[in-house]
Amino acid sequence: MAAAVEQLNQQEPIELGDPVIAPGAYNNDLVVITCKQGQHGVIVDQPLACRVVLFDWTGQGIAQSDNPQNWQVISEKTECKGELMESAWHQLDMPPEDHYVAFLDDDLCLRTSDINTVMALSRMHHLSAAQPSLSLNSPTSQEYPWLRQRACTSLHRLPIVELQAPFIRKDLLDLSMPFLASTKSAYGYDRFALPLCAAEMQAWRFGAIDLAAMSHLRPLGSVNLKFSNGLTSKEEEYLVRLRLMTAMGFTVDEEIHQQLEHAVSMKK
Numbered sequence: 001m002a003a004a005v006e007q008l009n010q011q012e013p014i015e016l017g018d019p020v021i022a023p024g025a026y027n028n029d030l031v032v033i034t035c036k037q038g039q040h041g042v043i044v045d046q047p048l049a050c051r052v053v054l055f056d057w058t059g060q061g062i063a064q065s066d067n068p069q070n071w072q073v074i075s076e077k078t079e080c081k082g083e084l085m086e087s088a089w090h091q092l093d094m095p096p097e098d099h100y101v102a103f104l105d106d107d108l109c110l111r112t113s114d115i116n117t118v119m120a121l122s123r124m125h126h127l128s129a130a131q132p133s134l135s136l137n138s139p140t141s142q143e144y145p146w147l148r149q150r151a152c153t154s155l156h157r158l159p160i161v162e163l164q165a166p167f168i169r170k171d172l173l174d175l176s177m178p179f180l181a182s183t184k185s186a187y188g189y190d191r192f193a194l195p196l197c198a199a200e201m202q203a204w205r206f207g208a209i210d211l212a213a214m215s216h217l218r219p220l221g222s223v224n225l226k227f228s229n230g231l232t233s234k235e236e237e238y239l240v241r242l243r244l245m246t247a248m249g250f251t252v253d254e255e256i257h258q259q260l261e262h263a264v265s266m267k268k
Contacts, residue, residue, distance in 0.1 A: 014157040023120035025050035038066030041109040082186030097171040114212035128203040132214040182264040185233040188240030
């Protein structure tokens with residue numbers, strides 16, 4: 001995958017772009033900030049022109065005093081990022097195809113000015129998906145070295161956009177979300193569904209924005225979890241892969257595929 005992206009960058013460098021009108025977030029863009037009863041790590045240092053929704057994953061609600069920006073609120077108990085993304089995708093009015101939808105984890109530390117910067121460079125560089133780069137002091141920087149912020153560059157090309165803070169163009173989101181359906185963790189969606197769907201669209205232009213770095217307030221915690229459907233994140237990742245392979249016409253182990261589909265379809 002990395003070699004394929006490097007070849008793409010030789011043909012169509014990610015560093016090249018075009019000026020746009022009013023670089024930044026547009027009013028039809030959508031940012032979903034995951035939170036625990038209003039607790040999150042987004043620092044509001046400038047207003048955002050786009051829609052912002054707080055998604056309280058506890059289902060216990062957010063007090064008005066804990067939402068000083070008066071952002072829209074969804075409060076629904078979810079187990080992990082995949083379930084949350086799918087719920088938001090179904091419940092919220094989505095923007096037009098050439099706009100962006102962002103899903104930000106509650107432990108991310110970044111500024112609203114960084115959100116504007118990510119969307120501005122995404123538009124100027126024709127990115128179908130993007131994310132802030134990763135600060136060197138982040139607890140996850142050892143696990144994701146390709147995401148680390150690079151000095152003296154505005155952005156660098158990525159083979160995948162990781163699900164901690166993806167900014168996904170709406171047309172790519174619509175094509176890729178069915179492969180995520182009914183999973184809890186979203187494992188496999190970023191590694192397989194997004195790149196393959198972008199390649200199908202001839203829009204595999206993913207970037208980490210070095211002008212906007214984020215950090216994490218805690219280490220990753222969902223890798224070894226077993227969810228209420230009885231599956232681990234790695235088993236859900238395998239299901240996403242099987243769905244993609246089936247869609248591309250490859251032969252898969254149908255018994256295993258149906259077992260995994262049955263697991264995620266069961267109501268708990």
